[in-house]
Amino acid sequence: MRCPGQDTRYWKEDAIFEVKCPHCGGEVEFFKDEASRRCPGCGKRLPNPRMDFGCAAYCPYAEQCLGSISPELLKQRQxxxxDRxxxxxxxxxxxRPExxxxxxxxxxxxxQLVPEEGGRLALVIIASYLAEFPDQIQDILEDIRASEDMIAEVREILNxxxxxxxxARLFHDIDLLVRWEIEGKESPEEAFLTEAGRKAARARALRT
Known part of the structure; x- marks a missing residue:
């Protein structure tokens, strides 16, 4: 299956157009589904001025359309x-209250922990919810249209x-802290794999 926007059967007359290169003034021809194209005059790569990349935040075919995705767009997608x-x-x-x-x-x-370590908060939160549905991980992620790469990352975190x-190290530490808080299973500081986790463990120990 491919992104509907890439199917030329649905293209109109304006699907191919020319823009002026801002570097040399030469003409650069674009197809509407091209994320970028190199100017034949000066060799500079230009972004497609008519392409709206907003769909890449949720579309599972984004990398097929655009190639590698910027960290900002990846964060937005996650x-x-x-939220979904x-x-x-x-x-x-x-x-299931528990x-x-x-x-x-x-x-x-x-x-609390993920921003301290510079991790991807949305990804860890996704794993945090899915830890309660170990037999439904694949189905749930496919249902919200997660990419194959994200599914693999979530599975790696959880398994x-x-x-x-x-x-994965952050999730490990988070899980230790949750077990400590709910079940009273205290973990030694050396069991934690991140500095943020160890810091939280020290704070937790002071409260007990």
Whole structure:
């Protein structure tokens, strides 16, 4: 399956157009689905001035259209999917109060720890909710139209036995803190894998 915007059967007369290169003044021909094109006159690469990249925040075919996605756009896409996920799982968690409590605590700790370490908050929050639905991870992520790359990243966060990636290490620490708070299972400081996690553990120990 491909992005409908790329299907030439639906193109109109203005699907191919020319713009003036701001560097040399030469003419550069664009197809409407091209993210960028190199000027034949000066060799500078120009962005498509008529392309609206807003759809890339949610479309699973964004990388097929645009190639590599900027960190800003990737963050926007993850925020969009986080919001969709929350709407989907909220009624499910209302039927399972204990699961809802755990998910809410994970989110609270994620909002505290992840920014301190410079991690991707939306991705960790997505994993924090999906930890309560281990048998439905694939179905839920596909239903909110997450990309294959994001599905793989979430699975790595949730299933890693020896987490090495930043988000996986943060989730590990968040899970230890939640178990400590709910079940009273205190973890030694050296069990935490991030400085933010160790800091939170020290603060938690002072409250007990």
């Amino acid at each position: 925020e969009f999917l986080k 996920l929350e709407k989907k799982v909220e009624p499910l968690l209302q039927k 699961a809802g409590q755990r998910a809410a605590l994970r989110r609270r700790y994620a909002e 890693s036995q020896n987490p090495t990636g930043l988000e």
